[in-house]
Amino acid sequence: MEVGIFTERVKSKWRVCCAVKNCNSKASKNLNVVFHKFPKAGERTVLLENYFGNLEKIDKFKAWKKLLNINEVTPQMKICSLHFKKTDYILSDYNSGKKI
Ligand SMILES: [Zn+2]
Numbered sequence: 001m002e003v004g005i006f007t008e009r010v011k012s013k014w015r016v017c018c019a020v021k022n023c024n025s026k027a028s029k030n031l032n033v034v035f036h037k038f039p040k041a042g043e044r045t046v047l048l049e050n051y052f053g054n055l056e057k058i059d060k061f062k063a064w065k066k067l068l069n070i071n072e073v074t075p076q077m078k079i080c081s082l083h084f085k086k087t088d089y090i091l092s093d094y095n096s097g098k099k100i
Contacts, residue, residue: 004081005032018080020068025080035078038064 016027016035025033041061048063050056065073068083 002085004034004084006034006081016078018082019070019077020079020083021070023080023082025082027078030080033080033082035080036084038073038075038077038079 018025018033018035019038025035027035039060041059044060045057046060046063047055048058048066061073064070064079068079070077
């Protein structure tokens with residue numbers, strides 16, 4: 001499955017790095033990835049496949065935590081686009097205009 005790699009954007013000065021374990025993406029170095037803020041708890045729900053293969057409505061915040069294996073979420077936390085499949089952008093609020 002293709003991951004979300006984008007055309008190089010303008011070099012930014014933000015000191016943003018990805019919060020996912022073992023990921024070394026940095027906004028200043030990896031110009032072809034985009035960084036996403038963690039959704040707020042209770043903000044939105046997404047459909048996520050559960051253990052039984054059924055789609056289940058779950059809080060987007062919880063879904064991200066679960067999928068990205070993150071225990072502690074801070075407001076500064078950013079997740080890089082390498083953890084999203086292109087098809088996942090249907091589920092994201094990336095500026096493609098597609099919304100959950
Ligand atoms: Zn990352």
